[in-house]
Amino acid sequence: MRIALLPLVVKEVEKDVLKAVKEHVEEFYSRFGFKVETLPPKTASDVFFSYNPLRGQFLGRFFLMKVAEHRKGFSAVLGVTDGDLYEEGMNFIFGLANPHLKAAIISLARLRPEFYNEKDGEVLKERAIKEAMHELGHVFGLTHCENPRCVMHFSNSIIDTDYKGKNYCERCLNKLKRNLEGMI
Ligand SMILES: [Zn+2]
Ligand SMILES: [Zn+2]
Structure with a gap:
């Protein structure tokens, strides 16, 4: 059983970020027998039509x-893009998942410290890991969690992302186990 990681590139998806995401996802999901494989990067040019010039953003569903x-x-497949994504009714999205398609996407655009005039470059990896674990949780049937430390807590802003941990709380973990046992 394998989870694929697909870089979907607008300008640049950093290799060290992909590596950090791969390592954390694999470390966690290996307990369920998953391996994680990083696919060769794909350009996002096929979905450039989803660009909204007024917003300077792409419609996330096409990336998904x-x-x-x-x-x-x-x-399952998890896309990692540097494109800034939105959905109708949302100013932006950190990511998007579809449990039926077993696919998800995360965007690095608003995880970057530069976006908030921050200096700590390492924080991008931590944030990307959290959003990857969050969207994969959705792929495997988890919904949002009220526990603000749980990775399944909804991030309204980067403050929420920074506050939450990189892993599932006990309740979400138990649910994930049940869901994956049903799947495997
Ligand atoms: Zn979510
Ligand atoms: Zn939880």
């Missing part, structure tokens, strides 16, 4: 659908 095309042979 592009990622889902690469699901073949994998239990």
